Amino acid sequence: MNPPPGPGPGPGPIQSPFTPPPVGSYVGQTSVPRSIPASSEAVAALVCGILSWTCFPLGFLALFLGVRARRAARQDPDRVGGEQLALVGMILGGFFGVCWLLFWLIYAAAIVFAIGVGALHK
Numbered sequence: 001m002n003p004p005p006g007p008g009p010g011p012g013p014i015q016s017p018f019t020p021p022p023v024g025s026y027v028g029q030t031s032v033p034r035s036i037p038a039s040s041e042a043v044a045a046l047v048c049g050i051l052s053w054t055c056f057p058l059g060f061l062a063l064f065l066g067v068r069a070r071r072a073a074r075q076d077p078d079r080v081g082g083e084q085l086a087l088v089g090m091i092l093g094g095f096f097g098v099c100w101l102l103f104w105l106i107y108a109a110a111i112v113f114a115i116g117v118g119a120l121h122k
Contacts, residue, residue: 039072041072042073042082043085044065047089048062049062049090059095061093062097063090066090
């Protein structure tokens with residue numbers, strides 16, 4: 001018996017220049033680094049540093065908390081993060097703390113000067 005008339009056998013398998021990776025390996029698969037949460041002291045240092053422009057002692061509190069948070073982050077970097085947050089809090093707290101300190105020193109000097117001038121004019 002003859003085969004029925006019509007198109008011949010189809011083309012062979014499609015050839016591709018792509019070679020798949022070996023079984024069991026995936027080239028694009030990488031391990032995602034685990035994010036380390038920021039310590040609560042680092043967050044508190046940043047918040048105190050931001051709010052230190054409103055209240056005098058918050059700047060120095062931000063410095064204190066920032067130093068503690070950075071020390072903890074350096075001693076145990078696998079569990080404690082937020083070293084940059086602590087640094088920003090320290091910078092803001094230090095700047096505004098020094099500004100407030102200068103303000104209060106000038107204010108106190110002005111009061112002492114006014115009292116001295118008033119005592120001389122009696």
